[in-house]
Amino acid sequence: MLPALTSLIALQDVSARAEDARRRIAEAPGRIQALDQQLAGALLALDTAKATLTESLTARRGLEGENGVAQQKVSKYKDQLMEAKDNRQFHALQHEIATFGAEVQRIEGLIIEKMVEGDELTAKVKAAETALTNDKKSVAAQKSAIEADVTTLKTSLDSLSAERTRIAATVPAPILTMFETYFRARKNVALSKVVDGLCEACRVRVRPHLYNQVRAGDQIIQCESCQRILYWVPPPPKTDEPAPADAPAAPTAT
Numbered sequence: 001m002l003p004a005l006t007s008l009i010a011l012q013d014v015s016a017r018a019e020d021a022r023r024r025i026a027e028a029p030g031r032i033q034a035l036d037q038q039l040a041g042a043l044l045a046l047d048t049a050k051a052t053l054t055e056s057l058t059a060r061r062g063l064e065g066e067n068g069v070a071q072q073k074v075s076k077y078k079d080q081l082m083e084a085k086d087n088r089q090f091h092a093l094q095h096e097i098a099t100f101g102a103e104v105q106r107i108e109g110l111i112i113e114k115m116v117e118g119d120e121l122t123a124k125v126k127a128a129e130t131a132l133t134n135d136k137k138s139v140a141a142q143k144s145a146i147e148a149d150v151t152t153l154k155t156s157l158d159s160l161s162a163e164r165t166r167i168a169a170t171v172p173a174p175i176l177t178m179f180e181t182y183f184r185a186r187k188n189v190a191l192s193k194v195v196d197g198l199c200e201a202c203r204v205r206v207r208p209h210l211y212n213q214v215r216a217g218d219q220i221i222q223c224e225s226c227q228r229i230l231y232w233v234p235p236p237p238k239t240d241e242p243a244p245a246d247a248p249a250a251p252t253a254t
């Protein structure tokens with residue numbers, strides 16, 4: 001095989017791995033931001049639960065105040081009842097006592113509702129606190145993992161870049177330019193293996209005369225459909241069972 005073609009196969013592999021590392025490094029801030037948003041959401045849920053509880057307790061205190069006023073009125077009218085001067089005044093006072101007695105009962109009913117509500121809201125605050133504590137732990141662990149990942153990826157990217165430079169130096173300039181052009185234009189895949197007479201990347205059949213040239217491997221041949229640089233890997237040595245002429249052999253990524 002043309003030495004430049006051998007180099008391009010290695011270059012494709014190293015370049016694709018470097019691009020993958022770059023992509024994952026670039027995605028890290030977004031992933032960290034999403035985790036921060038998750039935490040902010042849990043914090044907001046806790047604040048909202050606390051505010052709802054405070055509101056409920058304030059309303060309950062208001063009702064307790066109203067109840068005190070109504071009870072005082074009942075007591076006041078009961079005292080006055082003892083000193084009623086006539087029947088008319090006695091009945092009027094009895095009416096007031098009944099009215100405010102009913103009011104006390106109504107407010108007490110509402111206070112009980114608020115007490116039940118307070119229990120429920122307190123449970124919600126506790127649940128939100130637990131959720132926040134768990135989220136904090138989980139987010140911290142995930143952030144550490146992402147940061148460690150980025151450190152590893154950066155180290156790996158450094159060595160991949162050095163390796164890429166070393167290989168690129170062995171490829172003639174026009175071929176390297178061609179490779180780089182199609183690497184960018186074809187989703188980081190500039191090379192394609194020919195398998196069973198098809199370009200493995202675009203699945204279009206390679207015409208017989210080109211196929212023979214690709215098999216010869218002594219010049220740069222591009223796929224007529226996707227323009228990727230084509231190469232062919234000879235089938236593995238024959239075993240007892242006859243292997244198909246074009247059996248895929250090399251694990252090279254395409």
Ligand SMILES: [Zn+2]
Binds near residue numbers: 225
């Ligand atoms: Zn193709």
